[in-house]
Amino acid sequence: MKAAGLFLIILLTSGMAHAQDFLSCQFAPGWEKSGLKRQYAADNLFDYKDGGAEGYLIFGFVRMQGIDCKSGEDTLTIDVSEMNDADSAYGLFLANRDSSLPVTAIGMGGQVQPQSASFAKGKYYVEMTVIAARPDSDHTPTLKLFLTAIEQRLEGRVTIPEALQWFPKENLTATRMVPESVLGLRLLKRGYVATYKQGQAFVVLEDSPASAAVVMKKLREHFDGASSVQIGDEAFQAKAPYLGGICIFRQGRILAGYANLPDSQQAASQAAQLAARIP
Amino acid sequence: MNSKTSRRDFLSTGLSAGFTLPVMAAGSRMGLWPRESADKTAGSPAKLDFRTLGRTGLKVTTLGFGCMITSDPSVIERAVDIGINYFDTARGYQHGNNERMVGAALGARRKQVILSTKSDAENKAGLLKDLETSLRELNTDYVDIWYLHERGGPSDIRDDMIEAQQLAKKQGKIRFPGVSTHGGQKELLPWLAQKGVFDVVLTAYNFSMDSAMDQAISVAAKSGMGVVAMKVMAGGFRDIKPDNPLYTKLKQDGAMLAALKWVINKSTISTTIPSMTDMDQLDENLQAMAHPFAPSDVKLLAAHLDKISPLYCRMCGECDGDCQKGLPVADVLRFLTYADGYRQFALGRERFLQLTAEQIAVRCGDCADCTVKCPHGVQVQSRMARAQELFA
Numbered sequence: 001m002k003a004a005g006l007f008l009i010i011l012l013t014s015g016m017a018h019a020q021d022f023l024s025c026q027f028a029p030g031w032e033k034s035g036l037k038r039q040y041a042a043d044n045l046f047d048y049k050d051g052g053a054e055g056y057l058i059f060g061f062v063r064m065q066g067i068d069c070k071s072g073e074d075t076l077t078i079d080v081s082e083m084n085d086a087d088s089a090y091g092l093f094l095a096n097r098d099s100s101l102p103v104t105a106i107g108m109g110g111q112v113q114p115q116s117a118s119f120a121k122g123k124y125y126v127e128m129t130v131i132a133a134r135p136d137s138d139h140t141p142t143l144k145l146f147l148t149a150i151e152q153r154l155e156g157r158v159t160i161p162e163a164l165q166w167f168p169k170e171n172l173t174a175t176r177m178v179p180e181s182v183l184g185l186r187l188l189k190r191g192y193v194a195t196y197k198q199g200q201a202f203v204v205l206e207d208s209p210a211s212a213a214v215v216m217k218k219l220r221e222h223f224d225g226a227s228s229v230q231i232g233d234e235a236f237q238a239k240a241p242y243l244g245g246i247c248i249f250r251q252g253r254i255l256a257g258y259a260n261l262p263d264s265q266q267a268a269s270q271a272a273q274l275a276a277r278i279p
Numbered sequence: 280m281n282s283k284t285s286r287r288d289f290l291s292t293g294l295s296a297g298f299t300l301p302v303m304a305a306g307s308r309m310g311l312w313p314r315e316s317a318d319k320t321a322g323s324p325a326k327l328d329f330r331t332l333g334r335t336g337l338k339v340t341t342l343g344f345g346c347m348i349t350s351d352p353s354v355i356e357r358a359v360d361i362g363i364n365y366f367d368t369a370r371g372y373q374h375g376n377n378e379r380m381v382g383a384a385l386g387a388r389r390k391q392v393i394l395s396t397k398s399d400a401e402n403k404a405g406l407l408k409d410l411e412t413s414l415r416e417l418n419t420d421y422v423d424i425w426y427l428h429e430r431g432g433p434s435d436i437r438d439d440m441i442e443a444q445q446l447a448k449k450q451g452k453i454r455f456p457g458v459s460t461h462g463g464q465k466e467l468l469p470w471l472a473q474k475g476v477f478d479v480v481l482t483a484y485n486f487s488m489d490s491a492m493d494q495a496i497s498v499a500a501k502s503g504m505g506v507v508a509m510k511v512m513a514g515g516f517r518d519i520k521p522d523n524p525l526y527t528k529l530k531q532d533g534a535m536l537a538a539l540k541w542v543i544n545k546s547t548i549s550t551t552i553p554s555m556t557d558m559d560q561l562d563e564n565l566q567a568m569a570h571p572f573a574p575s576d577v578k579l580l581a582a583h584l585d586k587i588s589p590l591y592c593r594m595c596g597e598c599d600g601d602c603q604k605g606l607p608v609a610d611v612l613r614f615l616t617y618a619d620g621y622r623q624f625a626l627g628r629e630r631f632l633q634l635t636a637e638q639i640a641v642r643c644g645d646c647a648d649c650t651v652k653c654p655h656g657v658q659v660q661s662r663m664a665r666a667q668e669l670f671a
Contacts, residue, residue: 181557
């Protein structure tokens with residue numbers, strides 16, 4: 001029994017050590033740890049991020065760990081946020097990335113700029129910022145070293161949410177996760193939105209076909225003059241004051257569609273193409 | 280108002296101010312007037328109230344729009360249609376993506392509204408660079424109010440930052456300089472009022488804060504600064520999480536709306552900027568302009584304060600019993616209140632670390648029972664343990 005207990009302690013201790021060692025200043029030469037490790041949970045993130053905490057909490061923030069590293073007069077801040085799930089972590093990355101810059105293939109996706117970097121892997125969202133003595137200095141090589149080392153030490157999914165693959169790529173300008181109220185409608189709780197040169201598409205995954213059908217019924221009631229169209233299991237098209245030509249369809253537990261197009265027929269046409277891409 | 284006023288007294292005072300200075304009466308003194316505006320979606324008119332934003336002379340709706348976590352531009356577009364005319368964003372929100380969305384949502388109607396943004400840059404060059412980026416992303420050639428973002432005290436505001444704001448104003452890129460703050464208001468607001476170079480202050484403010492905050496805001500308002508309130512609801516409810524049964528109860532009971540009305544009822548506040556992510560929230564918050572803070576709202580908010588009272592030490596000095604390990608219990612609970620209640624984490628930790636090494640090493644969770652009891656129901660042992668977890 002004693003041996004089994006000792007084994008368990010060793011196992012737990014090694015697990016904890018593994019979980020901790022993604023935070024180190026030794027991933028690039030010349031950097032030393034400065035100060036104590038930061039730890040925040042949802043109830044005190046405000047103390048660190050001030051009002052910016054809301055932007056994390058809305059995406060399902062659980063906890064954050066962080067350290068500061070020093071090299072000369074430069075300071076590198078590393079923060080690793082643990083989110084509810086991988087979709088939330090990727091959603092936070094999409095919300096915070098610079099949409100004018102390309103996404104790097106690290107984890108589920110990342111970005112490196114001269115003085116900052118970020119990526120998402122599994123349920124983790126990682127941010128790094130250099131507070132540089134010289135405002136125009138380029139720390140890209142250092143950030144890449146840290147990025148790679150941390151990514152290797154974090155476990156979790158490296159593929160983007162499946163729903164994002166369903167959006168047609170032609171004329172696509174941006175995709176993002178909306179943590180609540182997709183299209184500004186509370187009925188559509190959490191989902192993905194793709195913005196096109198004209199209009200936007202969305203995908204929301206409900207828990208079951210039955211719950212999706214209930215939401216679909218409420219949506220149909222919400223839009224005056226909604227008329228049925230043949231897409232998926234059920235669908236309607238309408239013209240709405242702020243969403244323009246809109247078409248919403250249900251396919252199993254998935255609610256999806258197009259909005260902000262000049263007319264509802266065009267929205268229905270686009271929605272049919274989206275439906276064909278959903279397995 | 281006495282700074283030792285209890286939270287319940289603070290609530291009651293808020294209501295009595297509403298009675299003695301009804302919204303309309305207060306409005307007539309502050310340039311407020313009612314207006315009917317068509318609400319295309321709901322089909323019913325929304326009642327809008329306006330106040331003057333201090334010495335800027337701008338007429339702002341008492342309900343503004345905090346865009347920070349808004350995802351869909353349609354909500355902003357509808358708010359503009361309804362007649363809400365104050366919209367707030369910041370360079371740092373979603374790493375600039377929020378400014379871009381707000382700019383696209385306002386579009387050609389940008390000049391119909393009052394638009395504010397912020398920069399958290401720490402020097403003149405950084406601030407001016409941020410402003411250029413903000414103007415480009417917002418698709419405008421000026422912002423109405425440009426805040427120095429998240430300043431926690433006078434030492435966070437240096438002369439070169441003021442120079443940046445003055446230069447931007449001279450160049451016509453901003454109309455009015457301001458400062459935003461989440462903490463340290465009791466020192467910062469009187470300092471800003473005395474400084475006289477900032478036209479607007481954006482501050483966290485809600486019903487759960489103590490009366491000293493009310494006094495600080497009053498000083499700012501009397502100096503002629505326009506006062507914009509943020510965290511008017513989330514701040515007061517930040518300890519109640521969605522998985523807490525109380526969270527649903529409070530929302531169902533309309534306590535969120537009561538909290539918003541509590542702030543709007545304060546004549547020192549020109550406008551508020553609650554975050555809104557959907558049309559339903561917009562509709563709910565519009566009610567705060569249509570209905571004054573009422574006795575039923577007092578009950579809702581008082582009930583909430585009762586719920587959180589086991590967490591908050593009132594600093595009455597009436598602790599029953601002494602700590603067997605020599606801890607100054609009232610002091611440690613006060614440090615925790617700095618952090619949890621007033622969001623002064625650094626101050627709380629600083630004070631905690633001034634305890635002796637023996638006191639800092641004590642872990643209240645190791646005691647079987649606590650010998651100190653609070654006559655008001657503060658859970659002393661668990662709160663002490665939280666202080667040790669947070670600060671030690």
